[in-house]
Amino acid sequence: MRFTQQEIDLIRAQSSRMEQEGEITPEALQYIYDKKLFHLFVADDLAGNMTSLPEAIRIFQECARIDGSFGWLVTIGAGGGYFVPFMTEEIGRKVFTDPHAVIAGSGAVTGTARKVEGGYRVSGRWKYCSGSTHATTFTANTVLEQADSADSGAERQLVTIIMEPGQVEIIKDWNTFGLKATASHSMVATEAFIPEEMTFSFDELRSHQDELLYRYPFLPFAQTSFAGVAMGLADRFLELAEQHLRERGKEQVLAALEDRKQEFARQKEAFYLVLDKSWEEVGLKGKLSPEMEQRISFECVTAARTSLGCGLRLFPQLGLAACMEDTDVNRTWRDLQTACQHALLRE
Secondary structure, eight states: OOOOHHHHHHHHTTHHHHHHHTSOOHHHHHHHHHHTGGGTTSOGGGTOOOOOHHHHHHHHHHHHHHOHHHHHHHHHHHHGGGGGGGSOHHHHHHHHOSTTOOEEEEEEEEEEEEEETTEEEEEEEEEEETTTTTOSEEEEEEEEOOSOTTOTTSOOOEEEEEEOGGGOEEEOOOOOSSSGGGOOEEEEEEEEEEEGGGEEOTTOOOSOTTOGGGGSOHHHHHHHHHHHHHHHHHHHHHHHHHHHHHHTTOHHHHHHHHHHHHHHHHHHHHHHHHHHHHHHHHHHHSSOOHHHHHHHHHHHHHHHHHHHHHHHHHGGGSOGGGGOTTSHHHHHHHHHHHHTTSGGGOO
16 A cells, blocks of 8 residues: 555644644544555455555554554554454454444453353453544453452453443543554443453454464564554654754764664664564464564564664754654654553563
């Protein structure tokens, strides 16, 4: 997928407004719907836009290069498609076939589920639910309450739930200094009834088992996705920093910038080399070897560290003008720092 310069300009024209309002604009969101960017990992028979992982990561990088919050929302929204095979075909159609369908949720186990007739009663609060203000479905992890609470030695049983927007309350508490337009707020459920069929387990495949994407392990899947965002933000930061320095005639700093660009280019090449090889391995063997999982994880963390390093080394050289929050270079720098704080991108 390629973005025309006109498309890039149209999305970037929304950046300031998105940051001020704390969520994506309807215009930018409609672009995502039109291009089916939220459905990059949804099987085609569910009105999806199934895309290979290497191609999708390159799309995430480009989206983040256009705008940090835009790229993050595309990445998180598309990532919900990974849940398709753990749902029955009926529930998959219910969740994904709408053109506006997108999941927001949390991997944290900060809710409880109580077994009742036909399903569960669920309560909890989950943080960092990116895309919360436009999501059509919410997913979360809960701990099943044990009938015998005295048995403290019993192993926790997790229940992953699927909720509709009317079952959750969005608490607008996303107050970070970067990725402001991602609406990564908390969600709260109070005694919500979740039918048995609206739950799933990552240990049980229920549909679409032949799709190659769903054979790729979740951890490297998530790490590569976030690394793509980090690299896209670094791409954009380097572009803006160079423009900033040239306008001010800082030739000496431009030499340092060129070193960072070359280092970053080498790391991107190494990252995509391993990513492409890992995808080939899944295609040939149906799974990733432990060694390949370690390699791809290492490259993701290294890519994020190198991306963040571009900013850490160059931002102090840009002068006071770059400290103005309403400048593109400042917003991109803040977005880059925020994205690289994700736990999966840190050693």
